[in-house]
Amino acid sequence: MKHEPIKFVEADPKAPKFKASYPKISVVMPVYNVEKYVAEAIQSVLDQSFTRFELIIVDDGGNDNSMDIVRGFDDPRITIITQENRGLAGARNTGILHSNGKYIAFLDSDDRWHKEKLALHFIHLEHNAHVDMSYSASRLICEDGKPMAVVMNPGKGIEKPQRIFLRNPVGNGSAPVIRRSTLDRIAFHHPEDELRLCWFDESFRQSEDIECWVRLAIQGGANFEGIDAQVTFYRVASDGLSANIDKQYASWQAMVTKLRGYAPAFAERYYRAAHAYQLRYYARRAISMGDSKAALKYMWQATKESRSIYIFEPKKSFVTLFAALFFTVFGTTALKRAKKTYLINKGAA
Incomplete structure (x- = not known):
């Protein structure tokens, strides 16, 4: 099955274009029916103390007012890409495909970051060439944005592949910053569209994070290392993907089935x-x-x-x-x- 071509829409057509060598970090943000939270997510990126980034927002075919809110931001570092709905994995793939940064960061559009997040990960990766993925501690937040008592803390040192599989220390998709060259080790062509390159498996509508991290650790030989800083705020919404336990369980088992194959x-x-x-x-x-x-x-x-x-x-x-x-x-x-x-x-x- 062939997909419709991706349509590009610049947030500000009159803004000067960045050269591909300019952004050190490409931030990929999928957007799908998140009108309550997307402004907060975008603002947390624009407020970063580290400024050499591009923000690639992928409109994944939602039907609320999310994109009207997105287009209200006037910043030349923002690029908007519109596509038919492909799910979180498909939106991330689109963002990676059109990224220019040395490093790739993901921010789900209902989460937010501390203003020092990108700076800390940039320093970590620049000074530790053996580290392929740098990820932070994450503070859970309620639907209204208030912090919860739970913190997802990283382990110490390089995580072994079995630890990634057993405990998923990365915790969530908004926590890591990854070398683009490392992601490219596990790139593959979409099974239904050989012209389209993928990093995340689009057959997963849940568990796409852990599926990718396990494959990155085992097939890509990637080194994962956390930083001891609570700079990611992960929202737990009762009506979100994280709420449906049965579907989560089925997708986790699908990940295991794929793992058994390779x-x-x-x-x-x-x-x-x-x-x-x-x-x-x-x-x-x-x-x-x-x-x-x-x-x-x-x-x-x-x-x-x-x-x-x-x-x-x-x-x-x-x-x-x-x-x-x-x-x-x-x-x-x-x-x-x-x-x-x-x-x-x-x-x-």
Whole structure:
């Protein structure tokens, strides 16, 4: 199936064009029905202390007022690309294809950054040639933008491929900045359009991040290293992609199926532990959404799959199990009171 050609729309046609050598970092921002949040996301990029960037906004065929808001920004560093809907992976692929930067950063249009984010990642990558992906700690925020108690913290040093698969330390798609040359190691042609180059797998409408990171680590031999700075703010929306646990689970399993195709021994060795961690994550998400029965189901499945989650992360695992049991017995009233606490707040992995 051939796709319609991509249409280009400059945010300001009269603005001077940057030379390809100018931007050091290309920021790729897919936009699809995010009128409530997109202005905040864009402004957080324009407010960066590091200014040598381009912001590529990919209109992925939404039907709300998001793009009217986008076109209200008057900055020559912004380029708008319009395409038919291809999902988050397809929008990112379009952005990468038309990027000019040495480094690629992704910002989902319902998230935001601290003003020092790009500067810190640029320094990290420029001074550490062995690092292929630099990613930050992420503070979770509510739908209204207020910070939550949960922080996704990076590990220390270079992460091994099994750690990427088991725990996804990157955390979310708005956290990393990646060398373009590293991304190109895993580029492939779209199976239905051989003229179109892809980095993310467009058959995934969820789990496209972890699918790409695992492939980048195993096939691309990429080195992942985090920085100890909370400069990414990841929004957890009840009606967003992150809310549908069943679809998330199906897409994660699809990622594992793909992994078994190119790294069968790796998948066989680490699957059960990775599956247990993933099930525990779904249990915690179910608790945050008020579904204690689902939480207990997922936590019981995690326990049967691998006891390693209790050995290596005993506090989080036992607390999740206890919470699922407690709220199943005492109901939603107790759950609503407890949802504000750190241990079971939204999005904790």
